[in-house]
Amino acid sequence: xxxxxxLPSTRKLADLIHVNRNTANLAYEELISQxxxxxxxxKGIFVPASLPSVSKRISTTFQKTPDFKTSFTWINKFxxxxxxxxxxxxxxxxxxxxxxxxxxxIDHLMAxxxxxxxxxxxxxxxxxxxxxxxxxxxxxxxxxxxxxRGLVASxxxxxxxxxxQMGIYLAAQLLIEPGDFVAVGNxxxxxxxxxxxxxxxxxxRIPVDQNGIDTDCLEYELQTKKIKAVYVIPQHHCPTTVTLxxxxxFKLLELAKMHSFAIIEDDFDFEFQYEDNAYIPLDNHxxxxxxxxxxxxxxxxxxIGFLSGPPEFVAAAATLRKYMDRQGDxxxxxxxxxxxxxxxxxxxxxxxxxxxxxxxxVFCDMLAITFDGIIEIKKPEGGLxxxxxxxxxxxxMKMSNHAAANGLQICNxxxxxxxxxxxxxxxxxxASLEIPEMEKAFVTLKKALAxxxxxxxxxxxxxxxxVSA
Amino acid sequence: xxxxxxLPSTRKLADLIHVNRNTANLAYEELISQxxxxxxxxKGIFVPASLPSVSKRISTTFQKTPDFKTSFTWINKFxxxxxxxxxxxxxxxxxxxxxxxxxxxIDHLMAxxxxxxxxxxxxxxxxxxxxxxxxxxxxxxxxxxxxxRGLVASxxxxxxxxxxQMGIYLAAQLLIEPGDFVAVGNxxxxxxxxxxxxxxxxxxRIPVDQNGIDTDCLEYELQTKKIKAVYVIPQHHCPTTVTLxxxxxFKLLELAKMHSFAIIEDDFDFEFQYEDNAYIPLDNHxxxxxxxxxxxxxxxxxxIGFLSGPPEFVAAAATLRKYMDRQGDxxxxxxxxxxxxxxxxxxxxxxxxxxxxxxxxVFCDMLAITFDGIIEIKKPEGGLxxxxxxxxxxxxMKMSNHAAANGLQICNxxxxxxxxxxxxxxxxxxASLEIPEMEKAFVTLKKALAxxxxxxxxxxxxxxxxVSA
Numbered sequence: 001x002x003x004x005x006x007l008p009s010t011r012k013l014a015d016l017i018h019v020n021r022n023t024a025n026l027a028y029e030e031l032i033s034q035x036x037x038x039x040x041x042x043k044g045i046f047v048p049a050s051l052p053s054v055s056k057r058i059s060t061t062f063q064k065t066p067d068f069k070t071s072f073t074w075i076n077k078f079x080x081x082x083x084x085x086x087x088x089x090x091x092x093x094x095x096x097x098x099x100x101x102x103x104x105x106i107d108h109l110m111a112x113x114x115x116x117x118x119x120x121x122x123x124x125x126x127x128x129x130x131x132x133x134x135x136x137x138x139x140x141x142x143x144x145x146x147x148x149r150g151l152v153a154s155x156x157x158x159x160x161x162x163x164x165q166m167g168i169y170l171a172a173q174l175l176i177e178p179g180d181f182v183a184v185g186n187x188x189x190x191x192x193x194x195x196x197x198x199x200x201x202x203x204x205r206i207p208v209d210q211n212g213i214d215t216d217c218l219e220y221e222l223q224t225k226k227i228k229a230v231y232v233i234p235q236h237h238c239p240t241t242v243t244l245x246x247x248x249x250f251k252l253l254e255l256a257k258m259h260s261f262a263i264i265e266d267d268f269d270f271e272f273q274y275e276d277n278a279y280i281p282l283d284n285h286x287x288x289x290x291x292x293x294x295x296x297x298x299x300x301x302x303x304i305g306f307l308s309g310p311p312e313f314v315a316a317a318a319t320l321r322k323y324m325d326r327q328g329d330x331x332x333x334x335x336x337x338x339x340x341x342x343x344x345x346x347x348x349x350x351x352x353x354x355x356x357x358x359x360x361x362v363f364c365d366m367l368a369i370t371f372d373g374i375i376e377i378k379k380p381e382g383g384l385x386x387x388x389x390x391x392x393x394x395x396x397m398k399m400s401n402h403a404a405a406n407g408l409q410i411c412n413x414x415x416x417x418x419x420x421x422x423x424x425x426x427x428x429x430x431a432s433l434e435i436p437e438m439e440k441a442f443v444t445l446k447k448a449l450a451x452x453x454x455x456x457x458x459x460x461x462x463x464x465x466x467v468s469a
Numbered sequence: 470x471x472x473x474x475x476l477p478s479t480r481k482l483a484d485l486i487h488v489n490r491n492t493a494n495l496a497y498e499e500l501i502s503q504x505x506x507x508x509x510x511x512k513g514i515f516v517p518a519s520l521p522s523v524s525k526r527i528s529t530t531f532q533k534t535p536d537f538k539t540s541f542t543w544i545n546k547f548x549x550x551x552x553x554x555x556x557x558x559x560x561x562x563x564x565x566x567x568x569x570x571x572x573x574x575i576d577h578l579m580a581x582x583x584x585x586x587x588x589x590x591x592x593x594x595x596x597x598x599x600x601x602x603x604x605x606x607x608x609x610x611x612x613x614x615x616x617x618r619g620l621v622a623s624x625x626x627x628x629x630x631x632x633x634q635m636g637i638y639l640a641a642q643l644l645i646e647p648g649d650f651v652a653v654g655n656x657x658x659x660x661x662x663x664x665x666x667x668x669x670x671x672x673x674r675i676p677v678d679q680n681g682i683d684t685d686c687l688e689y690e691l692q693t694k695k696i697k698a699v700y701v702i703p704q705h706h707c708p709t710t711v712t713l714x715x716x717x718x719f720k721l722l723e724l725a726k727m728h729s730f731a732i733i734e735d736d737f738d739f740e741f742q743y744e745d746n747a748y749i750p751l752d753n754h755x756x757x758x759x760x761x762x763x764x765x766x767x768x769x770x771x772x773i774g775f776l777s778g779p780p781e782f783v784a785a786a787a788t789l790r791k792y793m794d795r796q797g798d799x800x801x802x803x804x805x806x807x808x809x810x811x812x813x814x815x816x817x818x819x820x821x822x823x824x825x826x827x828x829x830x831v832f833c834d835m836l837a838i839t840f841d842g843i844i845e846i847k848k849p850e851g852g853l854x855x856x857x858x859x860x861x862x863x864x865x866m867k868m869s870n871h872a873a874a875n876g877l878q879i880c881n882x883x884x885x886x887x888x889x890x891x892x893x894x895x896x897x898x899x900a901s902l903e904i905p906e907m908e909k910a911f912v913t914l915k916k917a918l919a920x921x922x923x924x925x926x927x928x929x930x931x932x933x934x935x936v937s938a
Contacts, residue, residue, distance in 0.1 A: 072644070072698075072725075072729055072730060072731035072756050073729075074643040074644050074731075074782060074785060075642075075643055075644070075645075075646060098596070098597070101592045101593075101595035101596055102592050104592065104595055106586050106592065106595065107586070110582060110583055110586050113579060113582055114579055114583075117575050117576070117579050123570045123571050123573065123575065123768075124570075125770060126570035126573055126575065126768035126769065126770050126771065127567070127570055127768075127769055127770060128567070128769040128770070129769075129770055161794070162631075162794035162795070163794060163795055165791075165792070165793070165794055165795040166793060166794040166795075169792055169793050169794070173544075174543040174544055175541070175543050175544070176544075177544060191791075191792070191795075194792065195792050198789075198792055229541075256541075260541055260542075261541060262541035262543075287541050295795075299592075299595035299596075300595065300596055300597040300598075301594060301595045301596060301597070301598055301796070301798060301799035301800060302595065302798065302800070303794060303795070303796070303797070303798050313543060316543060320667075322634075322660075323634070323638055323660070323663065323664050323667055324634070324635060324638050324793055324794075325630070325631035325632060325634055325635040325638070325772060325793075325794070326631070326632055326634040326635075326660075326764075326772070327770070327772070328772070329770060329771065329772055329798060329801065330770035331770060331771070332798065332801075
């Protein structure tokens with residue numbers, strides 16, 4: 001009821017809820033005394049224009065204790081290292097490597113939604129489905145994996161996830177018991193590190209150089225430690241975008257076999273290769289859990305990813321997934337299967353690769369000009385981000401804060417530092433900005449750099465590589 | 470490449486992959502010797518019509534060990550009690566209480582999808598969003614909870630989930646440490662039991678009678694045991710559909726405060742009340758985690774649910790959710806918010822309640838006629854299922870198997886038995902069948918009953934209540 005509404009008469013109320021009229025009278029008196037109702041002579045009883053203030057909950061049934069606090073406890077497993085999302089809307093964002101959602105063929109997706117919602121007889125697609133995901137989509141992704149990366153996976157070997165993060169979570173929950181060692185790159189994808197820690201893992205940080213994770217260091221660690229799993233991003237390592245060399249791929253698989261550890265292979269943006277030189281995945285259906293995603297290549301809010309691996313592992317992952325959220329969104333899954341089958345996803349990626357390649361080139365040039373002499377970058381062969389290292393005299397926190405105050409959101413580099421790494425670097429996404437937007441962003445960045453203090457000209461001293469191809 | 474396809478010439482291959490032509494020659498010789506290619510004089514080299522048989526994966530890069538087996542281990546936490554989904558498509562299903570998806574206003578949902586995908590500038594809805602769920606939907610659900618059940622929850626107190634199961638999983642993961650006691654009804658919602666066990670809970674089974682979970686028994690257990698959480702379905706208990714009485718609600722809240730345990734309140738089908746007598750939720754923003762869902766009332770494959778509780782708990786749940794799958798599907802969330810705001814959800818429920826009420830009445834009558842004298846039922850005041858108890862001479866497994874062989878899927882009662890309860894009962898969903906479908910289903914059921922053996926006429930002996938209102 002709203003202020004000004006009339007309450008039923010006491011007689012009517014008494015009838016309605018089967019109480020004595022005296023009880024109804026007493027109830028109204030109590031309401032009036034508390035300020036929840038007011039009586040107007042000969043007119044009736046009303047909800048007053050201004051109600052008494054209440055803390056959070058209007059409850060006349062269950063009285064609140066005056067010292068409001070939560071009396072039960074829960075497990076606080078979460079470290080503070082994952083930064084909360086920013087709530088303000090900046091004019092421009094240099095993200096950490098996300099796709100440009102303006103390119104996503106959303107109209108085609110909508111057309112599939114409509115067509116499927118009309119076509120299915122009896123609306124079967126709205127009923128409960130398989131926790132592994134729709135069979136059509138698992139078949140389509142099987143074909144897609146074969147065509148794009150020579151990976152043979154039948155529908156049974158594939159679990160549809162809500163993006164690669166669910167794949168990482170499932171693998172972590174199934175593989176890791178508290179105290180287990182998990183090897184990760186130094187540095188590494190932040191949310192993956194945090195997910196392993198959530199499951200009680202001891203993170204072993206293995207150096208990452210130009211050829212990816214250093215398998216000799218891994219081998220050295222294996223002499224003294226039982227490692228449960230190794231997490232790798234072989235195509236474009238996060239944050240440094242390097243590709244794992246063929247030699248190290250063989251070495252990693254050999255070590256996995258010898259020491260019976262699992263390889264968690266996160267291949268979230270396999271699709272974006274600009275130099276035509278992608279390797280096929282490590283996945284061998286023995287030691288490898290292969291994780292992929294369309295959310296990171298198509299549009300982040302469309303939660304479609306996949307996990308493939310030995311059938312018994314995929315079955316266990318499907319069971320855990322059932323406990324987590326029962327199943328995926330069947331309508332989205334069916335629509336995506338259609339887009340894969342009719343070639344729309346392929347067309348989208350072919351178009352996007354051309355655009356992203358140009359954006360990568362322009363972004364690298366702008367970086368080299370803007371940060372001449374104080375930045376070290378290598379043009380990435382694929383993926384959606386560039387890894388930059390700044391001279392240690394540059395205060396990236398100051399630069400990020402100054403940029404934010406002027407409408408440009410860019411990370412401050414803290415998330416790439418950890419107990420082992422004090423790197424002064426940034427991962428910069430080039431894909432989501434059109435070239436005029438980049439130009440604007442770099443004007444702001446240049447001012448932000450100037451605001452951090454006098455810029456040293458280190459080009460002459462250190463012989464910094466501006467852009468190495 | 471497919472059988473019959475031409476392979477590039479050795480010269481072309483050598484150019485293509487930057488190797489010496491001799492190397493290309495050697496590679497083709499190896500392929501031919503293994504049966505993967507065949508050379509036809511003066512025509513070229515082809516993929517042969519019949520390929521060598523391979524086990525699961527065609528991999529020339531990474532050789533498979535002959536004894537193919539998974540060499541890493543994972544944690545098998547899963548009990549076998551959750552039955553796998555059936556894969557065959559029966560003609561008719563008596564489910565355990567699901568909505569009729571044919572009634573869902575899917576065209577309105579599609580219209581919102583279209584309108585939102587056109588309206589949003591820059592397709593912002595496709596970018597990463599808040600792990601708690603879209604603010605519009607959290608606001609809309611806040612209003613909806615206030616209007617439908619007097620529950621005051623601000624957008625900050627609400628987390629959007631992928632259905633009630635995710636709410637149960639989040640609560641279980643955050644509250645339970647291995648060895649903790651969790652009190653549940655005897656019997657109880659199967660997947661909830663399994664989720665608590667997954668987290669290491671010791672289940673304490675509390676009897677459930679006509680007034681819901683027996684709080685006196687709970688109090689007795691609390692004298693000797695520290696209970697971490699109590700899981701209740703106060704509106705329509707699963708499986709027995711009973712409503713928790715007002716006296717026990719107060720008692721439960723009092724015990725929770727005294728003994729500092731959490732109440733996990735699963736209110737998955739609050740919407741369906743046929744006798745106009747729903748109670749407001751227990752949720753008091755102190756000890757209660759309140760879980761609701763639109764998946765169980767609207768359409769199971771549209772994964773939208775919510776969790777509300779003390780703000781600190783909701784914040785922790787949002788963090789865990791971020792690790793699980795990052796966030797929900799923004800487009801679905803925005804569309805659902807519109808349907809809530811424009812009253813379409815309300816209209817749907819008002820229409821559905823009328824239909825379901827009639828189906829409940831007809832289904833109860835059919836049960837009473839078909840199983841005259843051997844069944845005990847009570848017409849449920851709400852929800853989508855009827856709880857039936859059969860005379861112990863009736864073999865429900867046999868009945869279910871016979872029905873399945875004749876195109877009718879119905880559960881066999883095993884899932885309501887556990888270490889404490891040997892009940893011979895079935896939970897039968899009446900909502901998803903139109904009346905002619907019910908008639909067909911009951912013809913099959915009657916034959917299935919006859920096939921289980923001679924039916925005793927117990928009506929005279931035991932004075933069974935056919936239908937108690």
